[in-house]
Amino acid sequence: MNSHPVDLVADHSAALSHLDALESESVHIFREVAGEFERPVILFSGGKDSIVMLHLALKAFAPAPVPFALLHVDTGHNFPEVLDYRDRVVAERGLRLHVASVQEYIDDGRLRERPDGTRNPLQTVPLLDAIESHRFDAVFGGGRRDEEKARAKERVFSLRDEFSQWDPRRQRPELWQLYNGRHAPGEHVRVFPLSNWTELDVWQYIAREKIELPAIYYAHERPVFRRSGMWLTAGDWGGPREDEPVEVRLIRYRTVGDMSCTGAVDSDATSIEAVIAEIAASRLTERGATRADDKLSEAAMEDRKREGYF
Numbered sequence: 001m002n003s004h005p006v007d008l009v010a011d012h013s014a015a016l017s018h019l020d021a022l023e024s025e026s027v028h029i030f031r032e033v034a035g036e037f038e039r040p041v042i043l044f045s046g047g048k049d050s051i052v053m054l055h056l057a058l059k060a061f062a063p064a065p066v067p068f069a070l071l072h073v074d075t076g077h078n079f080p081e082v083l084d085y086r087d088r089v090v091a092e093r094g095l096r097l098h099v100a101s102v103q104e105y106i107d108d109g110r111l112r113e114r115p116d117g118t119r120n121p122l123q124t125v126p127l128l129d130a131i132e133s134h135r136f137d138a139v140f141g142g143g144r145r146d147e148e149k150a151r152a153k154e155r156v157f158s159l160r161d162e163f164s165q166w167d168p169r170r171q172r173p174e175l176w177q178l179y180n181g182r183h184a185p186g187e188h189v190r191v192f193p194l195s196n197w198t199e200l201d202v203w204q205y206i207a208r209e210k211i212e213l214p215a216i217y218y219a220h221e222r223p224v225f226r227r228s229g230m231w232l233t234a235g236d237w238g239g240p241r242e243d244e245p246v247e248v249r250l251i252r253y254r255t256v257g258d259m260s261c262t263g264a265v266d267s268d269a270t271s272i273e274a275v276i277a278e279i280a281a282s283r284l285t286e287r288g289a290t291r292a293d294d295k296l297s298e299a300a301m302e303d304r305k306r307e308g309y310f
Contacts, residue, residue: 049142230263
């Protein structure tokens with residue numbers, strides 16, 4: 001007897017149940033924060049993880065509006081497609097968006113441009129200043145369990161001290177989905193509603209929910225150059241050098257951030273189904289394969305997290 005049709009139905013049901021469980025947990029986290037904190041904010045860059053976070057927040061409070069503002073730390077070297085998407089979604093949904101500009105900090109001397117041109121490490125000061133000035137007491141981030149190891153070992157509620165620094169020794173137990181949001185004046189909590197998700201989960205959820213993404217996530221032709229084993233986008237940020245020829249390639253981005261350190265991957269995945277198949281076959285994490293700033297040292301991300309970055 002041919003059992004393939006039954007197997008396919010069973011596999012489909014299991015996949016839906018898995019995504020339903022992840023969605024339910026994330027919605028619970030958003031509602032928990034709304035009940036415990038006074039001034040939460042969602043970090044929103046227009047990248048896929050922050051897009052999924054916003055989608056979950058919309059679901060958590062529908063038909064009421066999302067009771068949180070959005071915050072984007074803009075390096076000044078962002079992909080134009082992503083910024084256009086960010087602004088359109090904010091306008092369509094009637095959301096409040098705060099932008100912390102790295103460029104403004106460079107222009108007035110509070111930050112200094114790095115020799116390598118990358119601005120990702122410069123995001124910490126504008127982020128912390130925005131948290132302090134707006135008195136945000138809970139900040140949602142999109143960290144997942146399959147990311148860089150310093151991100152992956154975060155708890156769902158992660159306490160930051162009065163200097164916005166992270167001490168992994170102060171992590172609190174989170175048994176039975178009970179979260180401890182207590183914090184002293186001046187402290188705040190970073191919240192990670194996608195803590196139990198993987199990159200593949202995110203893409204399967206995007207497919208199921210028919211969530212629109214910036215076109216940069218799908219294969220397209222783009223002028224790029226090779227550096228440190230990655231295809232980088234040519235731009236005003238300082239690349240390429242004379243010995244780095246620019247060529248047009250069919251590529252896509254697995255993650256988006258500062259153009260100076262976010263690499264593309266060769267891909268012909270123009271549909272969401274093709275992207276999912278590509279990710280399922282990949283042995284490299286998205287940041288490990290495409291983010292140069294994570295490769296500065298063995299503990300680069302953990303050092304930045306201790307300073308207050310995500």
